[in-house]
Amino acid sequence: MRMPKKIKRNYILNFVGTVLLFLCLFLVFEANVFGSRTEYFKGIATTACYTIIMVASLNLLVGIMGEFSLGHAGFMSVGAYASAIFTNALAEKSVPSFVLFLLALIVGGLAAAATGVLVGIPTLKLRGDYLAIVTVAFAEIIRVAFTNFQITGGGRVMAGIEKLSNFYWVFWVMVACVTVMYLFIRSRFGRTVRAIREDYIAAEASGVNVTFYKVVTFTVSAFFAGIAGAIYAHYMTAMIPTSFNFMYSAEFLTEVIIGGTGSMTGSVIGAAFLSALPEAMRTFAKYRMLGYSVVLVLIMIFRPGGVFGTWEFSLGRVIDRITGKSKEGRSQS
Amino acid sequence: MKRGQETVLKASHLGISFGGLKAVDDFNLEIGESELVGLIGPNGAGKTTVFNLLTGVYQPTEGAFYLCGEKMNGKKPHQVVAAGVARTFQNIRLFKKLTVLENVEVAMNRAAKYSPLAAIFRTPRYWVEEKEMASRAMELLTIVHLENKASYIAENLPYGEQRRLEIARALATGMKLLLLDEPAAGMNPTETAQLLDIINDIRDRFQISVLLIEHDMSLVMKICERIQVIDYGVTIANGTPEEIANNPKVIEAYLGKDDEEEAV
Amino acid sequence: MSIFIQSIVNGLNQGAIYALIALGYTMVYGILRMINFAHGDFIMVGAYTMFYTAPLMVSYGMPPWLAVFLAVVVCAAVGVLVERIAYKPVRNSGPMSALITALAMSLFLENLAMVLFGGNPKTVVKIFDLPMIELFGAKLQMKYLLTLGIGLGIMVALTLFVRMTKLGKAMRAVPQDRQAATIVGINVNRIITITFAIGSGLAAVAAMMYTSTYPRCTTDMGSMMGIKAFIAAVLGGIGIIPGAMLGGIIVGLIEILVKVYVAPGWYEAITYGILIVVLLIKPSGILGKNTGEKV
Numbered sequence: 001m002r003m004p005k006k007i008k009r010n011y012i013l014n015f016v017g018t019v020l021l022f023l024c025l026f027l028v029f030e031a032n033v034f035g036s037r038t039e040y041f042k043g044i045a046t047t048a049c050y051t052i053i054m055v056a057s058l059n060l061l062v063g064i065m066g067e068f069s070l071g072h073a074g075f076m077s078v079g080a081y082a083s084a085i086f087t088n089a090l091a092e093k094s095v096p097s098f099v100l101f102l103l104a105l106i107v108g109g110l111a112a113a114a115t116g117v118l119v120g121i122p123t124l125k126l127r128g129d130y131l132a133i134v135t136v137a138f139a140e141i142i143r144v145a146f147t148n149f150q151i152t153g154g155g156r157v158m159a160g161i162e163k164l165s166n167f168y169w170v171f172w173v174m175v176a177c178v179t180v181m182y183l184f185i186r187s188r189f190g191r192t193v194r195a196i197r198e199d200y201i202a203a204e205a206s207g208v209n210v211t212f213y214k215v216v217t218f219t220v221s222a223f224f225a226g227i228a229g230a231i232y233a234h235y236m237t238a239m240i241p242t243s244f245n246f247m248y249s250a251e252f253l254t255e256v257i258i259g260g261t262g263s264m265t266g267s268v269i270g271a272a273f274l275s276a277l278p279e280a281m282r283t284f285a286k287y288r289m290l291g292y293s294v295v296l297v298l299i300m301i302f303r304p305g306g307v308f309g310t311w312e313f314s315l316g317r318v319i320d321r322i323t324g325k326s327k328e329g330r331s332q333s
Numbered sequence: 334m335k336r337g338q339e340t341v342l343k344a345s346h347l348g349i350s351f352g353g354l355k356a357v358d359d360f361n362l363e364i365g366e367s368e369l370v371g372l373i374g375p376n377g378a379g380k381t382t383v384f385n386l387l388t389g390v391y392q393p394t395e396g397a398f399y400l401c402g403e404k405m406n407g408k409k410p411h412q413v414v415a416a417g418v419a420r421t422f423q424n425i426r427l428f429k430k431l432t433v434l435e436n437v438e439v440a441m442n443r444a445a446k447y448s449p450l451a452a453i454f455r456t457p458r459y460w461v462e463e464k465e466m467a468s469r470a471m472e473l474l475t476i477v478h479l480e481n482k483a484s485y486i487a488e489n490l491p492y493g494e495q496r497r498l499e500i501a502r503a504l505a506t507g508m509k510l511l512l513l514d515e516p517a518a519g520m521n522p523t524e525t526a527q528l529l530d531i532i533n534d535i536r537d538r539f540q541i542s543v544l545l546i547e548h549d550m551s552l553v554m555k556i557c558e559r560i561q562v563i564d565y566g567v568t569i570a571n572g573t574p575e576e577i578a579n580n581p582k583v584i585e586a587y588l589g590k591d592d593e594e595e596a597v
Numbered sequence: 598m599s600i601f602i603q604s605i606v607n608g609l610n611q612g613a614i615y616a617l618i619a620l621g622y623t624m625v626y627g628i629l630r631m632i633n634f635a636h637g638d639f640i641m642v643g644a645y646t647m648f649y650t651a652p653l654m655v656s657y658g659m660p661p662w663l664a665v666f667l668a669v670v671v672c673a674a675v676g677v678l679v680e681r682i683a684y685k686p687v688r689n690s691g692p693m694s695a696l697i698t699a700l701a702m703s704l705f706l707e708n709l710a711m712v713l714f715g716g717n718p719k720t721v722v723k724i725f726d727l728p729m730i731e732l733f734g735a736k737l738q739m740k741y742l743l744t745l746g747i748g749l750g751i752m753v754a755l756t757l758f759v760r761m762t763k764l765g766k767a768m769r770a771v772p773q774d775r776q777a778a779t780i781v782g783i784n785v786n787r788i789i790t791i792t793f794a795i796g797s798g799l800a801a802v803a804a805m806m807y808t809s810t811y812p813r814c815t816t817d818m819g820s821m822m823g824i825k826a827f828i829a830a831v832l833g834g835i836g837i838i839p840g841a842m843l844g845g846i847i848v849g850l851i852e853i854l855v856k857v858y859v860a861p862g863w864y865e866a867i868t869y870g871i872l873i874v875v876l877l878i879k880p881s882g883i884l885g886k887n888t889g890e891k892v
Contacts, residue, residue, distance in 0.1 A: 003460050011455075068696065122877050128692045129632045130876050133831075136824060137869035144866040155862075180453050187452035187459070188438070188445050188466070195428045195439040202426035205388060206440040207414035207506050246820060250700060257697060286712055293705035300698045301686040 010316035017315050018175055026168065042167045043235070048275040049167070049174040050231040055255045055271035056178050056264055057224035062253065063261035063310075064185055065217045066197030067124070068132040070249050071139030072225055077244035078115045078142060079108030079226025080233035081152045084161045087234065091162070101164040105173065105230045112226025113219050115142070120218035124211065136246055146241040157240045165235035173231065177224050182264050184220070193217050251289075254296050257306055266308030339366050339401065341510050341542045342387070342418075346396035348566075349386055356382045357566045360396070362544075364510065367536060369543045371557035373550075373577075375586055379566040380546045381423055384512050387544075388420050389413035401509065415443060419508035421499040423515050423546075429488035433479055433498055436487050437470040440505035473501040476538070477531055493524040497531065504535065510542045511535070517549045525552055532556060554578065562586065602733045604857045605850065610741040610810060612849020613748045617803035618826035619833070619841035620751060621796040627836035628768050628792045631692070634699035635679060637823015638706040639797045642675050643668045643804030644814045645714060648721045661724045668801035675706075676797025677790055685786075703820060710816040718815045721808040744806040751799065752842045759838070768792060772836075828872040834882030843883060 003011075025045065028034075034041050058072045083104040090100065119138045126134055147155040184190055193213055195203045200210050233239055259270025278288055299306060340363055347360040357379045364370050372380050385391045387398060389410040397406050400416050408416065419440075428436050445466060451459045474480045477497040482490065487498060496516055503511055513532075517525045529552060536543065547553045553560065553574070560577045562570040564586040570577055577583055618640060625633045650664040683702050687694040727739035759765035770778045771788050779785055807822075808814065825848065833844025848868060856864040875882065 003455060066693075068693070070700075122873070126876055126880070129696055130831075130880060132696060133632070133824070133827060134873055134876055137828075137872045140824075140869050141866045144863060144869075148862040183453050183455065184449065187449075188442050188447070188463070189449060189452060191431070191435055192439055192442045194431060195435075198428035198430055199426045201390075202422065202428065203439065204390075204410035205414065205420055205422070205426075206502060207411050207419075207443040208439065209409075209411045246824075247704075247817075250704060253697070253700070254704070286708070289704055290708035290712060293701045293708060296701035297683050297698060297705070300690070300694050300701065301683075304687075304690060304694055 006316070010314065013315045013319060022168075022171055025171070029167070044276055046165055046167045046170050046231070046235050048272045049170045050228040050235070051252075051255070051275040052174055052268050052271040053177045053224055053228040053231070054252050055259065056181055056267040057221045057228070058252050059256045059259070059261065059264065059267045060181055060185070060217060060224075061221045062256050063263070064190060064197065065193045065214065067214070067218075068128065068253075069135045069218075069221075070132050070246065070253060071119075071135035071137075071142075072221075072252050073244040073246075073248040074135075074139030074142040075112040075115060075222040075225035076229035076232065076248075077146060077241065078222075079112040079229025080239060080244070081146060081158070081229075082111030082226070083108035083230035084158060084233040084239075085151060087162050087164070088160070097164055098169065100162070101166075101169060101234065104164060104234060105227050108230030108233070109223045109226040112229065113223040115226075116219040116222025117215060119222075120215040124214040124218060136249070139244070139246065139249060143241045143244060153240065155241070157238050159238035161233050161237045161239075163234060163237050165231050170231055170235075173227065177227060178264060178268060181220075181224065185264070189213075247289075251292070254292050258292075258295060258299055260306030260308030260310065262310040263306065263308040263312055265311065265313040266306055270307065340364070340399075341366055341368075341401055342398065342544070344387070344396070344398040347383075347386055347393050347398055348395040349382065349391055350394050355566055357386065357563075360386075360563070360566075360568060362561055364542045364544060367540050367542060369532070369536060369545065369556060369558050371545045371547060371553045371560040371574075372563065373547065373553060373560060374563040374569075378564045380563060381514055382566070383563070384420055384514055384544075384546065387413075387512060388418055411443075414506050414508070417507075417509035418512065419503040419506040419510075420512035421496070421503050421514055421516060423518070425492075425495050425499055427487045427495055427498060427502075429486075431487055432483065433474065433485050433487055433490065434467065434470050434483040436498055437473055437502050437505045438466050440502045441466050441469065444507065470501075470505065473504050474498075476504070476534060477501045478527070493520050496520070497528070500531065500535075504539070508541065510544065513543060513545045513547075515546055515548060517547060517552050525549060528552070529556055599733065600857065603736065604853050606737050606741060608850035608853035609846065610738075610744055610849070611853055612829075612846035613741070613744040614803065614807050614810065614845075615822075615826050615829045615849050616748045616842045616845025617744070617751070617806055618800065618822060619830040619845045620748070620755065620838065621799040621803065622823075622827055623830040623833075623836055623838060623841040624755065624799070625792060625796040626830070627838070628772055629789060630772050631684070631695045632699065632827065633796070634696065634823070635703040635706060635819075636796070636800060637819035637821070637826065638703050638710075639672050639676055639800035639819070640804045640807065640822060641710060641814070641816065641819035642706065643672045643801035644721065644808050644818065645710060645719070646671045646801070647724070647805060647808055648719045648814055651722045651724060655722065661722055662805065664724075665801060665805040668804060669798040672801035672804070673794040673798040676793040676800075679706075680790060680793040685789075703823075707816050707819065714816065716816070718813050721812045721814060723812070724805060724809045740806075740809050744810070747802065747806060748842060748845070751802065752838055755795075756838050764788075764791070825868055828868060828875075831872060831880075831882055832875050834885035837882070837884045840882055840884040 029038055029042055032038055054072065054076060058069060061067055061069050086107040087100060087104050123131060123134050146152040152158055192208055196208065196210055196213055204210050255270050255274050256267060260266025342362065342364040344360055344362045348358045349356050360383060372383065374380055382391065386393050389408050389412065393406060397404055399405060400418060403416060405413055405416060428439060445462050447458050447462050471480055471483060474483055477500055479494060479497055479501065490498060500516065517528055520528065532543065535541065545557060557574060560572065560574055561568060562577060562583050569582045569586060570580045622633065622636050625631065625636065646668040647664055650667045651661040654661050654664045679702050683698050684695065687698050725740045725743065727743065729736055729738045759769060767783045768788055770783060771785055775785055829844035829848040830841050832847060833840030848871065851871065852864050852868055855867045
């Protein structure tokens with residue numbers, strides 16, 4: 001049995017929409033609309049992409065599974081350093097850039113995923129406040145470890161990483177990651193994880209192996225954080241462990257909550273917007289986090305689900321409305 | 334126990350102590366195929382604790398229990414469900430923000446086979462299994478008369494319907510033994526009568542055994558083939574509804590003491 | 598040998614500072630069942646207040662440590678404000694909301710301080726002019742003993758207050774059952790405000806002792822210290838007042854001993870490791886009791 005026609009149409013629509021978006025950006029950059037600042041804006045766009053991946057993967061944990069992590073930057077750093085060590089080791093072998101880039105991403109993702117399993121198994125027995133603090137603890141231990149190892153720079157900047165992160169590649173990596181996460185959520189796996197969030201005791205009583213699913217989701221979330229870290233490393237070309245600190249993790253969590261816990265759309269738009277913001281607000285840089293924290297408090301008080309709540313954007317729905325077709329109930333896709 | 338039929342549940346000297354307090358002491362029970370047994374007792378008697386023991390939430394400190402001959406001590410809750418026991422909760426535990434249909438589908442997750450990769454690439458297998466799950470879930474919802482509310486968010490259902498949804502979800506696990514914890518609590522007589530019909534219907538269709546905790550005596554007397562009475566964790570009587578109704582110890586347990594709040 | 602004694606001395610001092618911070622944490626958690634992530638930042642507020650007010654005291658010819666009273670008032674005020682504006686509205690929205698809001702307030706305070714005071718570290722003037730004595734070849738600063746003494750004093754005072762006074766009893770009733778407390782006539786809002794005022798006021802005292810040992814103030818001094826003090830509170834038993842003291846001393850000692858004897862670069866990781874181990878083995882801490890979850 002193939003997929004229902006309506007859903008097939010929606011998928012194609014989304015794909016076409018994404019390609020169009022890409023072409024727009026491609027043309028804008030290639031036509032030198034920004035002149036000498038084109039590289040600068042490409043940089044912002046790249047930053048937005050890996051931030052989107054970070055925020056979306058954290059949302060998987062916080063919004064869908066309903067558990068806290070204030071150590072997400074720790075997984076990012078594992079991905080960043082693992083991929084950087086990998087590409088440095090292959091520096092002399094002439095591997096085509098694109099292949100090297102993809103391999104670096106996979107290495108980063110897998111390294112972070114392995115860390116995710118190690119951290120997840122003991123940690124996920126805890127809940128709420130305690131889980132949050134333990135994630136901070138693990139992230140700090142990772143940071144201390146990287147500060148002490150020579151291969152990661154021994155506490156100083158690790159520089160000389162190949163600049164493999166080209167915006168056009170990164171864009172599609174981001175699209176792939178978000179798509180995979182979205183499809184995962186809209187499947188029996190996402191459904192089960194959401195059930196765990198709602199009531200883990202009832203989930204156990206319904207046959208769900210809660211510990212297994214928690215660890216798996218945690219690992220998947222870490223995997224994507226690792227990919228984002230790999231992109232980061234090969235964009236910044238230099239990094240230091242203290243960049244991946246508690247403040248950075250807190251920033252991601254803030255973006256998840258403001259964008260909307262449980263909404264991939266919220267994560268994408270929120271992350272894109274909030275990463276472009278620092279650049280737009282250059283002069284107000286010191287007020288940025290101040291503003292974030294105020295917005296966060298306001299959201300917690302007035303709109304705890306975040307700006308987008310659990311709402312997801314659907315191009316199909318938009319087209320339906322425009323063409324006047326009636327929509328029935330909830331669409332399954 | 335009906336002759337010639339398999340024993341589904343056998344609890345043997347089952348007991349649990351919390352610190353110095355013996356919440357359940359020397360609990361013995363045998364339930365055969367398709368039997369409906371009631372478990373009654375005053376508030377705080379330990380009935381829900383028995384359920385928690387039989388579903389792996391608590392590990393017994395003494396004794397053992399067997400499901401179709403398989404020893405269940407030490408199994409985790411989801412393993413007990415896999416072996417064939419499902420339950421509902423005294424204080425309803427639904428997946429509040431999920432839809433009615435999704436609530437039931439979660440309980441079917443174990444039986445579904447498609448892999449994460451199949452989900453990501455939306456293979457034919459994904460579509461086939463999702464459709465199967467949805468249609469089987471709808472069948473179960475129809476049995477509890479909730480088929481029209483499949484896309485409602487669970488927390489928006491009225492109380493009585495929430496209880497029925499919990500039953501549908503428990504059924505979805507494909508169990509051999511169903512534990513119902515006060516399914517009629519808070520229901521009016523019409524709803525209770527409907528519940529009675531549903532329980533009978535389930536037994537006819539699925540040939541499953543049921544262990545029922547209830548305070549509504551009219552329901553218990555009407556529907557249970559056998560009743561076991563416990564008080565302060567100890568079994569004080571066991572027999573047919575008529576025998577229990579006339580048992581002096583039972584009457585004393587219910588009328589001769591003050592009710593205590595059961596804190597579970 | 599003298600290195601060992603010196604390490605013990607330094608460790609006790611470090612521990613006493615952690616203990617002072619942990620006391621505030623544990624008090625708020627004990628009454629409100631919430632981890633006030635921003636507690637460490639109240640310390641920062643106290644420290645910056647000391648930075649401005651201590652010289653003020655000196656210019657009036659008074660001992661600089663009197664500035665702590667002003668700091669207590671400022672910290673208590675900030676604490677109450679934070680509670681009223683941010684924590685109160687989300688009080689019943691679930692533990693996630695409380696945690697996030699606390700995190701937001703922590704970020705807010707740190708960045709506000711950054712805006713107001715700038716990024717350059719400030720150095721607080723010398724608060725105590727106490728002698729230093731030699732003990733078995735180690736240098737013992739008298740102010741270390743003061744820190745320890747103040748910590749113990751506060752611990753005793755708090756314990757007596759919570760056990761003996763009517764207000765203290767009311768404070769203990771609130772975490773047991775908030776609705777029941779309201780029904781018997783306890784003004785829960787007032788209790789919560791008072792709890793925060795005391796907890797934050799304690800932060801000011803902790804700030805004073807901290808700056809007497811480490812005079813440097815930065816805007817981010819609060820968050821990391823807060824986490825370490827939280828670890829101390831959990832180790833000793835979160836919500837238990839003597840536990841904060843015990844946990845603080847142990848964490849301080851372990852940190853210094855690891856730093857000196859084992860691996861200087863890794864000592865922080867050990868502290869975090871302690872937390873993970875405690876939470877996995879006995880989350881209620883050394884002095885705590887286990888309570889399970891009802892099904």
